[in-house]
Structures are given as structure tokens and as C-alpha cells.
């Protein structure tokens with residue numbers, strides 16, 4: 001009875017009751033569809049935010065200086081604090097054992113680049129060789145700044161992919177000379193950055209060169225550090241927070257800034273931000289799961305309702321079948337078999353459609369904080385099974401009741 | 415073939431109890447064609463449903479082809495219905511989304527017969543009732559008389575011992591009724607035992623024996639001279 005004959009009977013019933021089949025299927029398919037899309041976007045947000053952090057090294061600590069907001073030790077507020085090479089050198093030697101990558105940065109406001117007929121305005125920064133790793137940059141051509149450049153105050157520069165496109169187009173850039181504010185620099189490298197175009201419109205020169213050529217003397221604008229990797233995230237975070245606090249305290253003391261002044265010395269800890277964002281992503285993902293599970297529950301309730309209606313609608317037919325010799329088990333089997341078959345097909349249809357949609361839309365999504373939404377296939381397939389199981393359970397109760405009613409009662413039903 | 419003794423049946427609705435069958439005794443031999451008559455509400459259908467194991471008696475004994483029908487569970491009852499009985503209803507009770515052929519094949523499906531064999535056999539029965547050309551039509555494409563003939567073919571398909579018909583001509587006009595009766599007489603001529611519930615005297619006189627029910631008791635039970643339906647068609 002379970003064999004081919006039952007299948008033929010079920011397929012025939014399904015194909016001759018298209019509307020009923022369609023409605024059952026629709027509620028299951030849409031439930032799965034919505035769940036997968038939600039989970040996909042949860043993942044997409046996680047990817048997007050992670051990508052945001054890949055712009056720079058994930059554990060980068062940046063120090064900015066600004067204007068004091070309060071008086072301290074007889075000094076008026078409104079002073080502009082400028083960090084110096086000494087600050088940097090002191091910190092580097094003091095934390096030598098902890099620091100992995102380090103650089104101070106001198107920024108040239110609005111550098112104008114000229115190459116032949118092409119010109120453009122870009123951010124020009126003087127940096128140390130380690131800056132490549134602080135910015136998470138990959139070289140696509142040539143080399144990065146090295147310590148010889150630093151020592152010799154060479155007039156060389158590294159340009160971003162976008163700058164290269166703008167000035168050189170498809171031509172080779174390495175080896176060419178480009179003017180920055182009228183001074184000739186030799187291009188020695190081209191880099192790319194996972195942060196994309198925005199991060200590739202920058203130009204780097206050796207720090208020493210920039211201080212000399214662009215009048216910075218011994219001033220630096222920013223400091224950037226990463227610390228050596230730790231066993232786990234918690235340790236890394238703790239160490240990073242302590243380091244941030246210590247350098248902040250040191251710099252404030254050195255430049256006579258009130259300890260509670262937040263605008264003059266600003267230490268930005270990526271790891272701390274990352275933790276905050278990952279916590280947020282966690283919450284968003286939990287929320288999506290809750291919504292998704294509610295959708296599934298709604299789907300199950302929908303399937304149960306439809307099963308109830310189907311059984312009610314088929315009561316007379318069940319009476320007829322019983323009069324012709326159908327056993328209670330075969331009635332239950334018939335209804336369950338049909339419901340499982342329909343929910344499974346519909347579930348997989350919803351799964352395939354939603355995954356296809358994510359597959360097509362995902363890589364083309366150009367939204368901030370959402371990148372390549374996708375879903376774990378195992379999770380998706382498990383939900384389909386849960387839904388099918390729930391559908392079967394939901395169908396079982398009315399099927400069992402229908403199988404038990406006396407044939408004469410069922411036959412009297414209109 | 416059928417023996418019932420002191421059969422009682424009441425329906426309870428809320429606090430009221432309606433005593434419908436009040437001690438029925440009767441028996442039917444193999445090959446008989448019996449009609450059961452009586453006014454509306456006298457308990458004809460109730461009796462037939464109990465004979466068909468679609469309903470249960472409260473009290474009394476029932477033997478079908480030597481098998482005592484008592485305290486059956488639904489599983490055994492289904493087996494017996496399939497093996498021993500064929501039903502013909504006033505409202506045909508065909509499954510509306512199945513073709514005439516598939517409807518006739520239903521009892522065979524529940525016997526576990528394979529599709530091919532089932533279809534052949536169902537086709538043979540449809541031929542017997544003169545509907546071979548309508549095999550692939552849906553019930554809603556058939557006239558009342560045709561539907562009833564499909565139902566008769568279906569009742570015959572499992573080759574049951576007894577046919578039970580509750581007002582088989584109740585929904586048909588006179589001419590069609592006689593055609594159906596002609597078919598039923600033909601089947602009876604081949605030796606099948608048939609019980610028919612009817613309101614109509616002319617139909618009753620086309621059987622070989624009339625049992626009269628009144629208020630849940632048999633008041634009259636006598637053989638009649640069978641009128642051949644063919645002579646009216």
C-alpha cells in the first residue's frame with residue numbers, strides 16, 4: 001500500500017485539486033522564503049560591518065589631536081594641540097615589546113597632483129613603512145615606503161588605485177614622476193585597499209620627506225598603532241584598552257591637557273568599536289531569528305489550518321472510501337502522505353527561490369553596511385525539515401479524527 | 415446469507431432518545447432480491463446501514479454469510495465491507511475528482527490490486543453497465559442515470575456477496591429508474607443477493623420480495639410476482 005500505488009493515488013489527488021495544493025504550498029513556501037531572506041540579510045549586515053572594519057587593521061589604535069575644550073593649569077581653552085616626533089618616538093620605545101605596527105602621520109592639506117595634462121586634488125600623507133599594515137593595504141605594483149626612503153627623505157610616493165586610474169589610466173605608473181604642489185615625486189608603488197575607492201584616493205610619501213618639503217618641521221597629525229596578537233579576543237581587547245588609556249594619559253600630561261578634556265587628545269580604539277559593532281550585529285541577528293521563527297510558526301499554523309479545512313472538506317470522501325473498504329490507517333496515511341509531500345515540495349521551492357534570489361542579488365548589493373547577503377544552507381534545510389515535520393504533525397490530528405469517525409457520519413456530511 | 419435477530423437501535427440527541435429499530439427479525443437467502451418499504455422515518459435506512467456495517471446496532475445479532483458481525487473494530491469492518499458488501503446510494507456518492515473508471519476501481523485499490531489489473535477489471539464492469547465509452551469522464555459530466563450506473567459498477571467491482579441499495583432510483587426520473595432496475599434485475603439474475611430500500615411501489619414490485627417497516631418493526635414480509643423492468647423500457 002505504501003508503494004507505487006499509494007504514490008499514484010496521491011499524485012492524482014494533488015493534480016486534480018490544484019487550488020488546495022497551491023494554497024497549502026504557498027503558506028509553506030512563503031514562510032521559508034521570508035525566513036531565508038531575513039537570515040540572508042542578517043548575514044549581509046554582518047559581512048557589511050566586517051568589511052567596514054577591514055578598511056583598517058582590525059586592532060588599530062589611532063590618536064588624533066585637536067583643540068582644548070577647557071582650561072588647565074592656568075592655560076586657556078581653545079589651544080590647538082600638536083603632537084611631535086618626540087611623542088611618537090617616546091611611545092614607540094616605551095611600548096616596544098607590545099607594539100606590532102606603528103606609524104605617525106603628517107597630513108598635507110589638499111595636495112594637488114599633476115602628471116602631464118592630468119591633475120587632481122588628493123589627500124597626501126607622510127607615513128612610516130608600517131602604515132601599509134595599519135591601513136590594510138595591498139600592493140598591486142611596485143613597493144611600499146621603506147626605512148631608507150625615510151632616512152634619505154626621498155621624494156617618492158605610493159598612490160592608490162583610484163589615483164593611478166585618474167592620472168595614468170591604463171598606463172604604467174611606477175617609475176613616473178608626478179608633481180605634488182609643484183614638487184616632483186617619483187611613483188614607486190600602487191596599492192589597493194579592501195575599503196574600496198574611498199580609501200584608494202590617497203597618496204603616501206615618507207614622513208620625513210613630508211615634514212621637510214611641506215613645512216611640518218617635527219609636527220605629526222596622527223599616531224597609529226597595532227599591538228601584537230593575543231591568545232584571544234578578550235585579552236586583546238583588555239590589553240588594547242589599557243594601552244589606549246596609558247598613551248592618552250601620557251599625551252595629555254605632556255601637552256598640559258585636562259584629564260577630562262575629550263576633544264584635545266582623542267584615542268580611537270578600533271577593537272573597542274569592533275566589539276560594540278559585533279554586539280550590535282549579534283542583536284540584529286537574534287532579532288532576525290526571532291522574526292524568522294515567528295514566520296515559521298505562522299507557517300505551521302497556516303498549514304494546520306489548511307489541513308483542518310482539507311480534512312473537513314474531504315469528510316464525505318473519507319466516508320465513501322471507508323464504505324468501499326478503506327482502513328483507518330490508510331486514511332491517515334493518505335492525508336499525511338499528501339501533506340508531507342506538498343509541504344516538502346513547497347518548502348524546497350521556497351528554499352530554492354530565496355537562495356536563488358540571494359545568489360543573484362547578493363553580490364550586486366551596493367548598500368552601506370550590507371554586503372553579500374547569504375545564508376547557511378544547513379540552517380535553511382533544517383528549517384524546511386522542521387516545517388515539513390510540523391505540517392505532518394499538524395495534519396495528523398485531523399487525519400486521525402477523520403479516520404475514526406463512523407462511516408455513516410462521514411457520509412451524511414455535505 | 416443474512417440473518418438478523420431482535421435488532422434494536424436508538425439515536426440519542428441530547429437528553430432525548432429515539433428508538434428507531436425495535437426488534438427486527440429477518441433473514442435473506444442467497445440470490446434474493448428484496449425491497450424494504452415503509453413510510454419516511456420508519457427506520458429503513460437505519461436498518462440498511464447496520465446491515466452494511468456503516469453503523470452499529472445497540473442490541474441483537476447479525477450474521478452475514480455465516481460470519482457473526484459483532485464488536486468489529488474499524489479495521490475488520492473495513493475488510494468485511496470491502497469483501498462482502500457493495501453499496502448503492504441515492505446520491506451516488508462518487509468521488510468527484512476521479513473519472514468513472516477510477517471510481518469503479520476504488521474498491522479494488524483497497525484490495526491491494528495493482529493498477530493495470532484494476533483498470534482492466536473496472537473497465538469490464540463499466541462495459542457491463544453500458545458505460546465503456548464514458549470511462550474517462552468525470553462524474554459531473556454524467557447524467558443522474560449514468561452516475562448511478564457507475565455507482566452500480568463500483569458496487570459490483572469487488573464481487574461482493576450482497577448489494578445494498580438505499581433508494582437507488584430516488585433521484586432519477588421514471589424512465590431512468592426502470593433502466594437502473596433493469597440493470598439490477600440482470601445482476602440479480604446472475605445470482606447476486608440484493609437489498610433495495612425504496613418508497614416507490616412500482617420499484618418494489620420489480621423485486622421478488624417486499625418487507626414493510628412501520629415504527630421500527632416489520633409489519634409485512636411477502637414474496638411478490640416480479641415485474642420485469644425491461645417490459646417498461
Ligand SMILES: Nc1ncnc2c1ncn2[C@@H]1O[C@H](COP(=O)(O)OP(=O)(O)OP(=O)(O)O)[C@@H](O)[C@H]1O
Nearest residue numbers: 425426427432434453454455456457458459460461
Ligand atoms: N444520526 C441520527 N441521529 C439522530 N436521529 C437519526 C439519525 N439518523 C436517523 N435518525 C432518525 O431515525 C429515524 C429513522 O431514520 P431513517 O433514516 O432510518 O428513516 P427512513 O425510513 O430511511 O426514512 P426516509 O424514507 O425518509 O429515508 C428518523 O426519525 C430519523 O430522524
Ligand SMILES: [Mg+2]
Nearest residue numbers: 458459460580
Ligand atoms: Mg432513508
